[in-house]
Amino acid sequence: MDGVVRPDPDTVWHWLSLVPDPEIPVISLTDLGIVRDVAWQDDTLVVTVTPTYSGCPATGVINLDIETALRARGVAKVRLERRLSPPWTTDWISAEGRAKLRAYGIAPPVDGTAADGRLAGRISRLAGTSNLVIACPRCGSAATEKVSQFGSTPCKASYRCTDCLEPFDYFKCI
């Protein structure tokens, strides 16, 4: 093996847990739940990653960051693979990741509230309202309102707290 580093997958998972998400650097790639598999194929370390949103511009940077981090640990051959199925869900964001998001000022996703596109029959309740209560990450108040379904990135919605008046991002459930 002439000094080639070939760490076991658990060690690699730990290293990846130290790689920050490029857009929300307080959480790591493993907190986000986008690393789906780590395995050796002969002398190549294959890391399987699933995209959050199909058009997420951070995907390329994430792959580069993974490669850079692993090379810095001495792994010579790394291959990134994309896996679409099952599609990423915010349910995979770790408990630790959620706590970090909240502390950073982003309301974490409320599980089980993803839009399902089944609007027929509930149209009259749709217009201008949100059936979700999102607590303000700054003051904890439940008196918040949705400003827009899409926030600073595709994964977030814009909200506003009507008590402390702070605008904030909500990491929406998908």
Place this chain on the structure above:
Amino acid sequence: MSGVEQKALFDWLCRMGDNCLILGHRVSEWCGHSPVLEEDIALANTALDLIGQTQLWLGLAGEVEGAGRDADRLAYHRDAAQFRNVLLVERPNGDFGNTLMRQFLFDAWHMEMLRALQGSSDARVAEIAAKAAKEVAYHLERSADLVIRLGDGTEESHRRMQKALDLLWPYTGELFMGDAVDQAVAAAGIAPDPASLKAGWTTLVAEVMAEATLTVPTAPFQHKGGKAGRHTEALGFILADMQFLQRAYPGGVW
């Protein structure tokens, strides 16, 4: 897979990808021009989702074709007659209301289509559909919400939304018209017969328009041609803008 099926699948994948690409480009034209910042951001994010889905559909199209063309090559190096998007998505943006009306009419179809495709006999198609459906569910909630709020809004917003619906309505029929390509992929269990999506779409559109206090047009005339590469002049202007850099500097990268 037989050669005929493969050609049909390639054409069909280009239709899916081109619908997302051209609508995504249209919506992105709003960037920096929307009535308010939040809507500007929302439109840009919708466009981003659609361009991402384009990469998946056209990426698979290139793979199926097996001629070495990737998603970028297909997006930037085909001429208008090779594009397979429906005419609806190339309609000019018009005002904000017209853009949202076009988005809703498309989203309502897109959701039905993606839901059906999750049962595709082709696992690659099913997994792209499952991914895209999660994003499109949010597009649909937003566009339906805004169509209702603007339709049932002020006298002026109502007037504009009715005008948008009347203008765009003759471009919706093409979404449900089938041809030999559709028959081939339907026979292979890859995609649904387009006509089968019409009932669900019609129900949802009727319900949203009723809530928006808008009148669904009844004139039967419907334009068609986009799916076969016969486009309106609008597509040429989109491509001139979208493809310029890759045409002037082929293979150019950041």
